[in-house]
Amino acid sequence: MNFEQLGLSTPLLNALAAKNYTVPSPIQAQAIPYVLDGRDLLGIAQTGTGKTAAFMAPSLQRLAANRPAFLKPGQIRMLVLAPTRELASQIAANAEAYGAQLKTTVGVIFGGVANAKSLRTVQRGLDVLVATPGRLLDLVDQRAINLRELEILVLDEADQMLDLGFIHALRKIVKIIPAKRQTLFFSATMPKTIKQLADEYLKNPAEVAVTPVATTAERVEQRVTFVNQAEKTALLTLFFQNGKDVERTLVFSRTKHGADKIVRMLGASGIAANAIHGNKSQPQREKALEAFRDGSVPILVATDIAARGIDIPGVSHVVNYDLPNVPEQYVHRIGRTARAGADGIAIGYCDREERPYLKDIEKLTRQKLTEEALPQGFMQAVEALKRLKPEPKREPQQNQRNRRNESGARGHPRDPQRYGLPRNDPRADMPEDRSGPREGGRSMRGVPGASRGPVGNPARPQAPSGGQQQQRHGGQRPAGGASGGAGGGRPGGGQRRRGPGNGGGNGGQRRAG
Template sequence: MTKFADLGLDPSLLKSVAEAGYETPTPIQVRAIPPVLEGRDVMGLAQTGTGKTAAFGLPLIHQLLTHPGKPVAKSIKALVLAPTRELVNQIAENLHLYVQGTRMKVMTVVGGTSINRQIRGLERGVDILVATPGRLIDLMDQKAVRLDLAQFLVLDEADQMLDMGFIHALRKIAPQIGTPRQTMLFSATMPKQMEELSRAFLKDPVKVQVTPPGKAADKITQGVHFVPDRPEKVALLKEYLADEPSGLSLVFARTKHGAERLMKELVKAGFAAVSIHGNKSQGQRERALKAFSDGDARVLVATDVAARGIDIPGVSHVFNFDLPEVAENYVHRIGRTARAGADGDAISLVAGVDMGPLREIEKLMKISIPVLGGEEPEVEKRVQSQNRGGGGGRRGGRPQGKPATKPAKAARPEGGEGKSGGRRRRRRRSKAA
């Protein structure tokens, strides 16, 4: 069995990982760390929760330790880009653990917080800057940060950066980074546009893939429950949540509006529910995540994009109120349960508008997901103009509630709910540490 000591890391890093409780490296770490230490560009395909931060963070810090010295004013030595505030904060939290005992400075810059404070923090220079693309460009425009001395670039959750429209931001940022540089790109999925991005940003990369696309964790019990329409979805989700009053349930919705609407419906029904999505401020998102991780809120309703960066071991159930437009995101979603060796349920509430995505998911995973109940509905096309409204209507896609004013972006599913056919097969879930 490979140990961290076998990977050639600096002794100070070995001490840090030991103090952090890391015992043996994960597959992505075993495969990615050696080529990064060799100075190679790396393209990694792996889900969140597989240890990606250490896979690029440890060898990155190792190389920075071999070139000591304070950064020049307003400059950075390494840049890590991630699509959401939550993921930026999670990455930085891990990096802070790794640099303990060194003089390295790790800093985050994200939207929703004081830009003046970030400008002051950059004045003396930073070793590793973890940032969202939008806020970084704001700082570049104000000449508060210089990237020309950076020798390392990491793009984490690159597929979601593309989904969120950050491709233009990436093309503006990358040319400002010093050359030669070492680039690492990590993604949960690998759409065609990602391959084009890798050719533009990486030079002769080592490709690392530890989880075949479409493969879910063995301890996740999957199921679909057919329903005719959104009102039945809501009712069914409430039943499922009532069956598991002590579990933590993560509910995925397709749009920001739908996630908020669903959360309010659950709260009105007496459930301790919170939501996170792009319309929430940084403070609101942090408070919601803390309430969920502490167990004060038992239900978290989220969109795909906002959920990137959530790593809460105690999630016992994932409910897909709406199925995602991109099949690979289904695997990413359900991977939020069954963490740290625990069991988990992933239940999808499927109406007519979800039948197309369901077939794509089953095709990707090469399985037929067990049916927990209900009659299979007729296939309906999802009406983009209603995506913000909270789900599909009956035949013809008649929207529920007010029509949306603009189409929703792909891969931002909206509020979902669902019941598992699971009352017949309930079992106690072991809680992860």
Template sequence: MNFKELRLNKPILRAIAEKNYDAPTPVQEMTIPLILDGKDVIASAQTGTGKTAAFALPILQLLFDRQDASKKGKKIKALIISPTRELAMQIQDNFKDYAQYTNLVSAVIYGGSAIEPQIETLKKGVDILVATPGRLLDLHKQDVINLDYIETLVLDEADLMLDMGFIDDVKKIERLCPKGKQILLFSATMPFKVVQLANSILKDAEKVAVTPTSSAAARVHQILYFTPKPKKIELCLHLLRNTIKGNILIFRRTKHGVDKLEQTLLRNNYKVDSIHGAKSQEERQEALNRFKNKETNILIATDVAARGIDIDNLDSVVNFDLPNIPETYVHRIGRTGRAGQSGTSYSFCSADEKQYVISIQKLMQKHIDVEEDHPYPLDPKAQPEVHKRKGSKHRKGRKSEGSKKKKKRWY
């Protein structure tokens, strides 16, 4: 199939051609006709499957016929809610590219930066608004944003939005929009919370599922290293010296873990940067730009910070800590081997992460190759560490002498 068959008009097709898109991806092929028919859609699609274009192109098409209002008279007709600033900015960049031969205006608003320039932009009039939930509600409260004309509401990365605690904000935004609007919900994974949200706000939704598990598994060479938890840093340094080359994205579970590994690599003279939730928007963007501009070649990140970030030509992904959700693993390794390229993923597994490997292999229906020839092997008999909480020295139900003395008698 090509894009012409998707009933898209010439200005949009011209913009697509300039982006060198040959044919629609599966999620675009399935979703675009449904959106053009005005249906509500719930789509399970991960980053890298082309989902931004899957909702951006039909939204532009639907608004195209009524685009000639003067800028001042423009009303917000499409609203895209995104959980993070990076994702919101990326979606806005895509809208700008696809709409360059139309008169449609899009804008992005997010927290963590000055509010005045965003208010100025909105006053000039926009057709499409990309926003993070907090800043949107903030500006709505100040009467800067009018949501009465919304025709299409998009909830992007819904699972991440709920993980970050935005569920009440999302429901509030949905209620502020008109009743008859079209709702499009995109999510990388479909946990119960997302399904529940979808059932409560979508009407007769069409379901689209694109599972990238097989494609990621096919393009990425996956290698597994069993190693004790305290030896992971040594193993990482060993592989960086001898095996892993090029542009590398390393995943750690916590912000503290990210910082600790970054300091170690800096001490060993590696060009390294990091992104996680505790860093400001500016710091994260600068780190990302340095990585994209090849000033650094190693980027360490948590899953939330790296979600949805487009990094081209990534040679390797290192799972320093294995994720406990198997879909997250697929999401991570899918960062490399994009757009037909090949890539390699290196995963470090300690005794307490063995169960995660079983779940990951089950999801992908593929066995991950184990590399045994390395200096820090895990003893096959090693047991997961058990962290026991220290209990009270008093027997349960026994009161201490002190509390007995303090007790007031009623007689």
């Protein structure tokens, strides 16, 4: 069978040929005829099986056949909801490629970019909008999007949307779109919650499934190594140092901070890697993905944000540095390799506390992972890594400003040695407030013996008097500009009123003269 036999038009056939699509994948062969007929569809297929072309190509053909004379401001004809920014960008890029000869308009919106840019994207109306649920609802609240005439709704990676907590956003969106529409629903797994959601959104749907539910790719060789959590980085370092057939490798960490730590430890051993997770800005994420895609940095350490729908060819290995505590997530992670008919290897590092996760994974996938022994020289690698001191993470200046703003105080955490605090004193983690009385050029607020108190409190250091200030600055201040003793004039006729015990002008209030 070829794409022409499926009923696709010549412009779409040309676009698919330009992307070297010659034979339809199983999901494409089954889904395209139903979509062309306007049927609702429930598709169960793993990532990397060609789902985007399965719903996008026939949908574009239907949109082109019924194009209105003009689009109203903010009007959307087809809405594709995706759980992550990266997946949304990828779907939009494919939509533009498939519809190149149909002159369809395509836009993409997601968080992490300026709201004004999203507004410009939708203001003239679009044939196809790809969006993450949160940013879409932002624009709906601003009345910048018109979904009242929506013709096609697509939910891609629906199971991850539920995992990420988008169920409430989905319910809000469905309430504001026409009941008479075509709905296409795709998921890699079929838990009960997904089945319930499909029953709620779909009307008499056609169902297609190209792989058994929740099974892992047959072409992925799956292994597991039992190792202590503290020694996983040494094992990973040895893996890259000794790997001969290692090309592009995705390393999955359970946490954002863990991903950054892995990158730093690999860097200390001379192994370049990038991290991608929710704390990274959108430009940082795009830069890391591009470096991984073009092979300039062939190691990408990720949280599960990158586990879905990111089609990066040539991923030879997936390393589960931390086993996922949700077994379905394992299926999505290792689906990043063995794509487009290639083979792949998935390796899991299992600590004693993660053994229940391993049992859940093997139960779900109905497959026992092959145990792989610790490699030769492992203990030497552990000792060598202990002697290394990775470069400390340098926070960008913008992030420092954001952190200060979020804390509600200016400054930086106190140095316990500098202020004479006990080593584990909790005040060492509090931001320094530089608005209080100062001594020797540093704030004394919150430091033992420097608290504010009543007049004459011997524990509180006294600020220098106005005369002392003048002497320290070398010379007399001009008349009207003194900032110290009583009666010192100030420009504008005001005086600084000092509170009890405030010998200097710092921290006082201005009183109208």
